[in-house]
Amino acid sequence: MLRQCATRLSRPSPLRAIAIRADCFATSSARRTDRAVIYAENGNPAEVLRVKSYDPLPPPPPGSVNIRFRLSPINPSDINVVQGVYPAKPTQQHVSGEDVFIGGNEGLAEVVDVGSNVDGLHKGDWVTLGKAQFGTWASTRVISAEDVIKLPAGGFSEVNAATINVNPPTAYNMLHQFVDLKEDDWVLQNGANSAVGQAVIQIAARKGIKTINFVRSRPDLDNLICSLTQLGATHVFTYDALSDKSLAKHVKQWTSKSPIRLLLNCVSGPDTTAMTRLLGDNAHLVSYGAMSKKPLSLPTSLFIFKNLTTHGYWQHRWYQEHSRQEREKLMRTLANLKLKEPEHEILDLSGEPSDEAATKRLRDTLTKIEAGFSKKVLLRLQ
Amino acid sequence: MLRQCATRLSRPSPLRAIAIRADCFATSSARRTDRAVIYAENGNPAEVLRVKSYDPLPPPPPGSVNIRFRLSPINPSDINVVQGVYPAKPTQQHVSGEDVFIGGNEGLAEVVDVGSNVDGLHKGDWVTLGKAQFGTWASTRVISAEDVIKLPAGGFSEVNAATINVNPPTAYNMLHQFVDLKEDDWVLQNGANSAVGQAVIQIAARKGIKTINFVRSRPDLDNLICSLTQLGATHVFTYDALSDKSLAKHVKQWTSKSPIRLLLNCVSGPDTTAMTRLLGDNAHLVSYGAMSKKPLSLPTSLFIFKNLTTHGYWQHRWYQEHSRQEREKLMRTLANLKLKEPEHEILDLSGEPSDEAATKRLRDTLTKIEAGFSKKVLLRLQ
Structure with a gap:
C-alpha cells in the first residue's frame, strides 16, 4: 500500500522567479486593449461568459489604485459562482454600457496608478486580492487600497503569485x-x-x-x-x-x-x-x-x-476577519515557504484580434475544464 | 404547534429540603447490614446483578474517608456499563471473598469516618463522586478524599443531591x-x-x-x-x-x-x-x-x-480535568439554581430480610426499567 519514491523534485530557484518577472516587465509596455470576461446572468460558463473590450481607466480616486491583472486562475469555485450555486456573489459592474458581472476571484495584478491618500503601495507592486469575488478576469480594475494585499517583492513566481490567494x-x-x-x-x-x-x-x-x-x-x-x-x-x-x-x-x-x-x-x-x-x-x-x-x-x-x-x-x-497588515504578513510567510507551482496551462488571450475570437477560445477552454481537464488554467488577457 | 401553559410549578421550599434531611438523619441510627449490588461479568442487568452483604468497613487509611451511600440512581448509562457497552469501565473490587464489580456511577453519600491527613471533610458532610464508575450501589465504601465532592450544607434535597453528579x-x-x-x-x-x-x-x-x-x-x-x-x-x-x-x-x-x-x-x-x-x-x-x-x-x-x-x-x-475545588464550586453554583427534583421512585431495599429477597426486588425493578419505565429509580440500600 505504501509506495516509495526515490527522486526529489528540484525547487524553482529564486533566479528563475526573477527571470520571469523581468520578462513580464518587458512585455508590459506593449499596446493594449482592456478586456474583461463578463456575464449578464448565471448559467453554463461555456455559454454565458464572453470577452468584452472597454475604455482605459481614468486615474484612480483618492484611497484607490488602478491595477492591471497579469494572470488570473479559473478555479472550480469560479465556475460555481458563474453557475449561481456558490454562496458568495459578485457585485454588478458597468462595462462599456452594460450592467454585468466580471468573473474571477483570484489573480496576480500589478499596481499601475496610485491615487492620493494611499500608503505603502507603489507603481509596479505586485498585489493580490483581499476582497472576495472582486472580478479578476479583467485587464485593469480600480480598487480601494484596503482591498489589495501587497506581495513581497521577488517572493513568488508569477504563477505562484496568481494562485496564492485561496x-x-x-x-x-x-x-x-x-x-x-x-x-x-x-x-x-x-x-x-x-x-x-x-x-x-x-x-x-x-x-x-x-x-x-x-x-x-x-x-x-x-x-x-x-x-x-x-x-x-x-x-x-x-x-x-x-x-x-x-x-x-x-x-x-x-x-x-x-x-x-x-x-x-x-x-x-x-x-x-x-x-x-x-x-x-x-x-x-x-x-x-x-x-x-x-x-x-x-x-x-x-x-x-x-x-x-x-x-x-x-x-x-479569514480575509473578512483580518486586516491588510495581517493579510500581508501571511503572504510573506507563504513566500518564505517556496511552494511548488501548481501544474497549469496558461490561456493567453492577449493576441486575439477581436472580442469574438477571444470569447471562442475562452469557451473552448471552459468546455475542456467541464470535461475534467486536470491542470489549473490561468487566464492572461493582455 | 406552540402550546401555552398557564400554571406555574411551585418550587420545593428550603423548608421541605430540611425536613427530608432531618428525616434521613433520624433513620441513620437504625441497625444496618452493609450490602452492595455486584456483578461478576457483563450481561443483562436483570440476570447478572445481585445483592451481597459484607462486613463493616475498618477505619479509613490516611487521606481517605469512609462514606455511607444514602441514595444512588440507576441511570441508563449504568445499565450500559453492566452490559459492557459503555466506554468507561469500573475496576474490580473484593466483596466478601469474591472479585466482582460494584454497579453505579452516581449517588449521595454521607461521610461517616475521616482518616488522618484529610482536609475540609467532616463526619456528616454530604458528598458526591468526582471519580467515575466508583460503584455507588453499596451501603459503605472507603474513598480517597480527593475523589469526593463536598456538597454545600442545605444546598440540595436528598433526591437532588443523589442526581447532581451527571x-x-x-x-x-x-x-x-x-x-x-x-x-x-x-x-x-x-x-x-x-x-x-x-x-x-x-x-x-x-x-x-x-x-x-x-x-x-x-x-x-x-x-x-x-x-x-x-x-x-x-x-x-x-x-x-x-x-x-x-x-x-x-x-x-x-x-x-x-x-x-x-x-x-x-x-x-x-x-x-x-x-x-x-x-x-x-x-x-x-x-x-x-x-x-x-x-x-x-x-x-x-x-x-x-x-x-x-x-x-x-x-x-470534565471531572478528570478539574480539581476538587473547581468541582465543589460547580456544586455550589448548581445548589443556588434550586433545580426541580426529577420525577423518581425510590427502590428501598433496606428492609429486605436476605440478600436473595433484595436481589429479587432489584431484578424486578430492572426488568421494569428495561421495559421502558420512565421515572428515575433511586436505590436505597439501608
Whole structure:
C-alpha cells in the first residue's frame, strides 16, 4: 500500500522567479486593449461568459489604485459562482454600457496608478486580492487600497503569485489554527492531490510534520504517489485502503507517540467517516470542501467519548476577519515557504484580434475544464 | 404547534429540603447490614446483578474517608456499563471473598469516618463522586478524599443531591463552555424531556435565555408540553414540526435579533440534521447522547459557509480535568439554581430480610426499567 519514491523534485530557484518577472516587465509596455470576461446572468460558463473590450481607466480616486491583472486562475469555485450555486456573489459592474458581472476571484495584478491618500503601495507592486469575488478576469480594475494585499517583492513566481490567494493560505491556516502541531506530529488528509492538499503536504513537511494522504485510485496512481511523495508526503493511500483492517494497526504503530489530532477534509461521505476512526483523542476535523457531494456523517460517540471537534474553513471568511497588515504578513510567510507551482496551462488571450475570437477560445477552454481537464488554467488577457 | 401553559410549578421550599434531611438523619441510627449490588461479568442487568452483604468497613487509611451511600440512581448509562457497552469501565473490587464489580456511577453519600491527613471533610458532610464508575450501589465504601465532592450544607434535597453528579453539571457546562450566552439569546435542544434537557430549560430560564425544545410525540404530549413550559421552556415542538416549512420562518422571526448559536443534541439522526438548519452563523452543536442510535450527518457546507462547529460533551471528562475545588464550586453554583427534583421512585431495599429477597426486588425493578419505565429509580440500600 505504501509506495516509495526515490527522486526529489528540484525547487524553482529564486533566479528563475526573477527571470520571469523581468520578462513580464518587458512585455508590459506593449499596446493594449482592456478586456474583461463578463456575464449578464448565471448559467453554463461555456455559454454565458464572453470577452468584452472597454475604455482605459481614468486615474484612480483618492484611497484607490488602478491595477492591471497579469494572470488570473479559473478555479472550480469560479465556475460555481458563474453557475449561481456558490454562496458568495459578485457585485454588478458597468462595462462599456452594460450592467454585468466580471468573473474571477483570484489573480496576480500589478499596481499601475496610485491615487492620493494611499500608503505603502507603489507603481509596479505586485498585489493580490483581499476582497472576495472582486472580478479578476479583467485587464485593469480600480480598487480601494484596503482591498489589495501587497506581495513581497521577488517572493513568488508569477504563477505562484496568481494562485496564492485561496489554496496556500487555506492549507497554511488549517495547519495552524486548530491544533498546535509540533515536529513529528501527524496530519491526516483526503483529496491530497487537490491544490490545497499539495500545499498541506509541503507546508507540513517544512515543519517536520508527517502526513497520511488519501487520493482516489486512477490509472497513473504510481506517478501521483511519486509526485506527492516528492512534495513531502509521508504516506499516500487510496480510499480502498480504508477497508483493509491492517491499515488501522499500521497507523496506530506509526502514530503511537503522537496520535493524530488533525484531519483535513475536502471529500466527506463514507470514506471520510472511515478516516475519522484513525484519529486519536481530542482531534479536530476541518472541512474545506465536499467533493463526494455527500454529507459528513459521524458516530456521535466520537464527539462524546473521543472529544472530536469538527469545524469548517473558508479563506473568504479569514480575509473578512483580518486586516491588510495581517493579510500581508501571511503572504510573506507563504513566500518564505517556496511552494511548488501548481501544474497549469496558461490561456493567453492577449493576441486575439477581436472580442469574438477571444470569447471562442475562452469557451473552448471552459468546455475542456467541464470535461475534467486536470491542470489549473490561468487566464492572461493582455 | 406552540402550546401555552398557564400554571406555574411551585418550587420545593428550603423548608421541605430540611425536613427530608432531618428525616434521613433520624433513620441513620437504625441497625444496618452493609450490602452492595455486584456483578461478576457483563450481561443483562436483570440476570447478572445481585445483592451481597459484607462486613463493616475498618477505619479509613490516611487521606481517605469512609462514606455511607444514602441514595444512588440507576441511570441508563449504568445499565450500559453492566452490559459492557459503555466506554468507561469500573475496576474490580473484593466483596466478601469474591472479585466482582460494584454497579453505579452516581449517588449521595454521607461521610461517616475521616482518616488522618484529610482536609475540609467532616463526619456528616454530604458528598458526591468526582471519580467515575466508583460503584455507588453499596451501603459503605472507603474513598480517597480527593475523589469526593463536598456538597454545600442545605444546598440540595436528598433526591437532588443523589442526581447532581451527571445531568445538572452536563446541562450547566454545555450552556457555558461553548457560546457566551446573554439574556434573550436562544438555545435549541432535542430530547428536551431528558434529565439533562429539563436542567437545560431551567438553567437557561434562570438567565433569561430562551429555549426551543424538541420532544418525541406521545399520547400525553399536552401534559409534557405543559410540564416543560412550567420549567421555563419558551417553545416546545415535536420532531414532526421539522417537516413543516413554516417552522423555519417562525424561528427566524423569533430569533432575528439573536440567531441561534447553540444546539444541544442527545438524539442525532435525520431530525437533528433538520434542526441544524434553524441555526445562525457561527453556531456550536454540542452532542451528549445519541438516543436515535443513528449517526450525526451534516452537510459540509454548514461547516464551511456557516462556520458551524460540532463538539461532544462528557461530564466524566470534565471531572478528570478539574480539581476538587473547581468541582465543589460547580456544586455550589448548581445548589443556588434550586433545580426541580426529577420525577423518581425510590427502590428501598433496606428492609429486605436476605440478600436473595433484595436481589429479587432489584431484578424486578430492572426488568421494569428495561421495559421502558420512565421515572428515575433511586436505590436505597439501608
